[in-house]
Amino acid sequence: MELGLNDFSGMPSMSDSTGYRKIVRTGNIGQVNSWILTKEMPEAIIPQEIMNFWCKVQSVDQAYSGSAFAQANRLIANRDLLIIPKEYMTRTDELVWEFVMSDSVASYTVQMATDTIFYPYYSQTLTFAKESKTGYVGVALQDLDFFASLIDDTEYFWRVKPNHVNPAKQTAFNSELNSFIFNPSLVPPANITISVSGQYVTLDWSGIKAVKAEPDFYNIYSSNNPYASFPSGWTLETSTTSTNYLVLSTAAKKFYCVTANNFAKKIDLRENAATK
The missing domain is CATH 2.60.40.10 (Immunoglobulins)
Structure with missing residues (x-):
C-alpha cells in the first residue's frame, strides 16, 4: 500500500509505479484490508483547504510478485474554521x-x-x-x-x-x-396585572413568543408620571427572566411599565402598563 496527500507520499511502497516488486518480501501491511489514519494535517495546510488524499493498493502472491496498483482518490477539506x-x-x-x-x-x-x-x-x-x-x-x-x-x-x-x-x-x-x-421584533408583554397586599406590590404578566424571536429577559420601569418620556423619564427598577415582580409599596401613586428584551436588541414598547 502507498498513501499520499496532494503530491506527498506518506507511506512509500516497496514497488514501482507499475507494481514491480523492488524488494522480494510480503507487502508492507501484511494481510490488513483496512486502514485508519490518525495523524494530524501538516501545519502548512490551512483550515478548509481542499486536499487530494490518495491510496494505492496492490496484491502480492506467494512468490512475492505484485499486481498492478489499484488507486483511489478523494478530495477532502481540512477542518472548519471556528x-x-x-x-x-x-x-x-x-x-x-x-x-x-x-x-x-x-x-x-x-x-x-x-x-x-x-x-x-x-x-x-x-x-x-x-x-x-x-x-x-x-x-x-x-x-x-x-x-x-x-x-x-x-x-x-x-x-x-x-x-x-x-x-x-x-x-x-x-x-x-x-x-x-x-433585527428580530419582540411582542410586548400582555395581560399585565397589579395587586397590593400589605407592604408589597406584585406585578404579573404574560410572556409572548414572537414568530421570529422570544424575550431573553424583561425590564420593569416605574414613574410617578405616566406621560413622562420613555425611557428617559422612567426609572429602571430591575431586569428579570421571570413573568412577575414583587416590590415594596410606597405612599405615592406609581406607574409601572414592562418591556420584553433579548440580548441582541432591546425593544422599548409600552403598549402594556400597570398603575398602582
Missing part, C-alpha cells in the same frame, strides 16, 4: 470566526442567504491585516456591502472560507452552517 454563533443580530453585531495566522491566507469570503442551498446569495471578500489580529476576527453587518438588502425578522444562513494566496490551492466553505435572525 465560528462564534449568534442567535439574533442587529446592524452593529459582528460575524465572528477564527483568524488564521498564516502567510498562506490571502483573504476571507463571506456568503449569506435565506436558505441552506445558498441560491441566491450575497457574497463579499474581506482582507485583514495579520499584525493587528489575534484569535478571532469579525465584520459588523452594517459594514457589508449588501447590508441594505437585509430584511428585519428574517433568518439568514452564513458561511465563510479562507482564500489561499496560491490560486491553484482551492478552499471550501465551512461544512457546518450558521444562522441568525436579523
Whole structure:
C-alpha cells in the first residue's frame, strides 16, 4: 500500500509505479484490508483547504510478485474554521470566526442567504491585516456591502472560507452552517396585572413568543408620571427572566411599565402598563 496527500507520499511502497516488486518480501501491511489514519494535517495546510488524499493498493502472491496498483482518490477539506454563533443580530453585531495566522491566507469570503442551498446569495471578500489580529476576527453587518438588502425578522444562513494566496490551492466553505435572525421584533408583554397586599406590590404578566424571536429577559420601569418620556423619564427598577415582580409599596401613586428584551436588541414598547 502507498498513501499520499496532494503530491506527498506518506507511506512509500516497496514497488514501482507499475507494481514491480523492488524488494522480494510480503507487502508492507501484511494481510490488513483496512486502514485508519490518525495523524494530524501538516501545519502548512490551512483550515478548509481542499486536499487530494490518495491510496494505492496492490496484491502480492506467494512468490512475492505484485499486481498492478489499484488507486483511489478523494478530495477532502481540512477542518472548519471556528465560528462564534449568534442567535439574533442587529446592524452593529459582528460575524465572528477564527483568524488564521498564516502567510498562506490571502483573504476571507463571506456568503449569506435565506436558505441552506445558498441560491441566491450575497457574497463579499474581506482582507485583514495579520499584525493587528489575534484569535478571532469579525465584520459588523452594517459594514457589508449588501447590508441594505437585509430584511428585519428574517433568518439568514452564513458561511465563510479562507482564500489561499496560491490560486491553484482551492478552499471550501465551512461544512457546518450558521444562522441568525436579523433585527428580530419582540411582542410586548400582555395581560399585565397589579395587586397590593400589605407592604408589597406584585406585578404579573404574560410572556409572548414572537414568530421570529422570544424575550431573553424583561425590564420593569416605574414613574410617578405616566406621560413622562420613555425611557428617559422612567426609572429602571430591575431586569428579570421571570413573568412577575414583587416590590415594596410606597405612599405615592406609581406607574409601572414592562418591556420584553433579548440580548441582541432591546425593544422599548409600552403598549402594556400597570398603575398602582
